Amino acid sequence: MRVLGVDPGLTRCGLGVVDGRAGRRARLVAVDVVRTPADAGLEMRLLAVAEVIEAWLDRHAPDVLAVERVFSQQNVRTVMGTAQVSGVALLAAARRGVPVALHTPSEVKAAVTGDGRAGKEQVAAMVTRILDLPATPRPADASDALALAVCHLWRGSAPTAVAGHSGAPTAAQSAWAQAVAATRRR
Amino acid sequence: MRVLGVDPGLTRCGLGVVDGRAGRRARLVAVDVVRTPADAGLEMRLLAVAEVIEAWLDRHAPDVLAVERVFSQQNVRTVMGTAQVSGVALLAAARRGVPVALHTPSEVKAAVTGDGRAGKEQVAAMVTRILDLPATPRPADASDALALAVCHLWRGSAPTAVAGHSGAPTAAQSAWAQAVAATRRR
Numbered sequence: 001m002r003v004l005g006v007d008p009g010l011t012r013c014g015l016g017v018v019d020g021r022a023g024r025r026a027r028l029v030a031v032d033v034v035r036t037p038a039d040a041g042l043e044m045r046l047l048a049v050a051e052v053i054e055a056w057l058d059r060h061a062p063d064v065l066a067v068e069r070v071f072s073q074q075n076v077r078t079v080m081g082t083a084q085v086s087g088v089a090l091l092a093a094a095r096r097g098v099p100v101a102l103h104t105p106s107e108v109k110a111a112v113t114g115d116g117r118a119g120k121e122q123v124a125a126m127v128t129r130i131l132d133l134p135a136t137p138r139p140a141d142a143s144d145a146l147a148l149a150v151c152h153l154w155r156g157s158a159p160t161a162v163a164g165h166s167g168a169p170t171a172a173q174s175a176w177a178q179a180v181a182a183t184r185r186r
Numbered sequence: 187m188r189v190l191g192v193d194p195g196l197t198r199c200g201l202g203v204v205d206g207r208a209g210r211r212a213r214l215v216a217v218d219v220v221r222t223p224a225d226a227g228l229e230m231r232l233l234a235v236a237e238v239i240e241a242w243l244d245r246h247a248p249d250v251l252a253v254e255r256v257f258s259q260q261n262v263r264t265v266m267g268t269a270q271v272s273g274v275a276l277l278a279a280a281r282r283g284v285p286v287a288l289h290t291p292s293e294v295k296a297a298v299t300g301d302g303r304a305g306k307e308q309v310a311a312m313v314t315r316i317l318d319l320p321a322t323p324r325p326a327d328a329s330d331a332l333a334l335a336v337c338h339l340w341r342g343s344a345p346t347a348v349a350g351h352s353g354a355p356t357a358a359q360s361a362w363a364q365a366v367a368a369t370r371r372r
Contacts, residue, residue, distance in 0.1 A: 042288070043280035050277050070266055078258055083266050084273025090275050091236050094229035102228070 002029065004062035004098075005149030006089045008070065008080035010036055013049050014141030016043065016062045018149035026150050028131045033141050040067050042081075050088045057096055065093040066152035068144070069102040108144075111151035123147050136159060139144045143160065187214065190248035190284075191335030192239065193274045193327045196222055199235050200331030203246045204317065206339045214317045215246060219327050226265075236274045243282050252278040252338035254330070255288040267353065288338050294330075297337035309333050312349035 001021050006085070007014035013034040020026035034052045067090060070083045091181035093100045106116035112126045124143035126134045130150055137143045187207050193200035199220040206212035222231035225277045232246045243251070253276060255271045279286045292302035298312045309330035316336055323329045 017341070041280075041286070043276040043286045047274055047280040048276045083269035084276070087232055087273040088277050090229040090270070091232045091277075093226075094233040100229045101219050101345025 001064070002060065002062045002104045003059050003066050003149040003152045004056060004060060004084070005066045005145040005147070005152065006025050007068055007144040007148060008082050008085035009078070009105070009141060010042075010045050010049070010085055010091060011038060012141045013052075013059050013076075013085055013147070014139075014143075014146075014147035015053065015056055016137075016142065016149050017062060018146060018153060020150070020153045022154065024154055025132070026130055028133060029144050030056070031146055032048060033139060033145075042084075046079075046088055048085055049085050050092060057092055062098060064099050064101055065089065066103060066148045066154060067100045068108070068148060069104045071104075083122060083149060101150060102150050103155065104109030107148050107155065108151040110146045111154050120144075187339060188246065189250050189252050189335040189338045190242060190246060190250045190333040191333070191338065192251060192253045192272070192340065193330040193334060194254060194268050194271035194275060195229050195264070195272055196228075196235070197264075197270055198325060198327045199222060199238075199279045199329030200329075201242055202328065202331035202333075202335050203242070204316050204332060204335035204339060206336070207323060208340065211318070212336050212339055214319060214332070216242070217328050217332055218357055219331075225316070227231060228270075231267075232270055232274050235271050236278060239275050240278045243284060248284060250285050250287055250338060251275065251290060252287045252334045253292045254294070254334060257290075275337075284355055287338050289334060289341070290371075293341065294337040297340050301307050306330075350368060 001016060005014075005016045005018065014032065016031040018026050018031035019029055031115045033173060034049050036048045041116060067086050070079060070086055090100055109118040109123055110116040112118075112130065113122050113124070124136045124140060127143045127146045127150065127179050188203060188205050191200070191202045198241045198361065201220065203215035204212050205215055207372045219354065220235050222234045237265055253272050256265060276335055295304040295309055296302040298316065299308050301308070308327060310322045313319075313329045313332045313336065323332060
């Protein structure tokens, strides 16, 4: 499965493509950060980001686009631009029939580091280890986009908990747990 | 000048097209509200709204797209969807080379009613009078979209105040003042 993770933002928008599946190592395909100048018109900034996201969807043909779920509790100055970029990304995926998934920041942190309140540095360090990269992707928007993609690979592969059922873990659950454990051991 | 006003929203998105210029009566061209079901996927809702906005841009060929400036102080539950729809609208305009303008809710209220803190009913009533409509456009999203378009016609036509200059009003300023006054008298 190939996932395009998008960490939405107007000033910097992180994009990361990762291949993988439960129980297997995740592999980096591409990572970059789109920047738009603060003095450009809002609509031109959205257009610039949209065109790169569309090019990545076409070039890398991901099975899923994973976007950070935006909360308005975040920085009031930047959250509107973040939401607008996420809207533009979701639209581009919908146009191409690419399924989308939204993950909260704490879901991403928990999936990658085991701690839903992990700091940016911890996330970046784990992404570097999980993808076996020679250096930590910078700026943080790049590693955050990769973390989103990894989160989706691992969470998306895990079955949803069934209420009232508490038997042995399924094969997929075991594979997921093993993949997480294997990464931690490295 | 023709203005397409967009009152962004996922559940209901108001669209209103108005022709006019400073000192002249504004004329209704089209008004509608796009609805998307709350149980549809976010990306499919954005696609549905985007397709209607794009169709209106192509059919009505406005000179300007005027969108409400979204603030995150509004309802936390809905503001993210509102911002995402505004992003999609701005992108559609940028793609077509249609200039965009953002107006705050209080700017719209002040332009249409003379009171930046006017209620929704007051705005709807003034829009009905300004455009000489047989009935008030419903729901409020429809009259809000028209109010945005009227606001842009009137504000956009008025010259920006020049610091330190306090001479007689320009022809455009006078025309704007007359248009506002004429509407109030009716």
